[in-house]
Amino acid sequence: MEAVIALGIGVVFGSGIWLLLRPRSFQVLTGLMLMSYAVNLFIFIMGRLWIDRPPLTPPGAAPDPAALADPLPQALVLTAIVIGFATTALYLVVMIGARGLTGTDHVDGEEPEV
Secondary structure, three states: OHHHHHHHHHHHHHHHHHHHOOOEHHHHHHHHHHHHHHHHHHHHHHOOOOOOOOOOOOOOOOOOHHHOOOOHHHHHHHHHHHHHHHHHHHHHHHHHHHHHHHOOOEOOOOOOOO
16 A cells, blocks of 8 residues: 555656646646645655544543554644645746736746747
């Protein structure tokens, strides 16, 4: 199962890199989002998903690390999702502004000659 997840993360990250190298602003933005999702998935999977284990110590009980889930990867991914949403919104506003000023969404600001 680990090989399938690793392959899936690799495909998503590779697709993000491929889109990042494209000449259009929207494709670059989509590539950045895919890379962000791949990194979030990697962090989440490295924290191991436990079923039926509480993330925190119940009140009045002695802490047993073997019986608890690790909340740190979940907190990191949640924080990364919020930051990723904010930066995506900023990139989108900049992309729309650049499109309005230049009249094209090409990364270099001008269409190649055909």
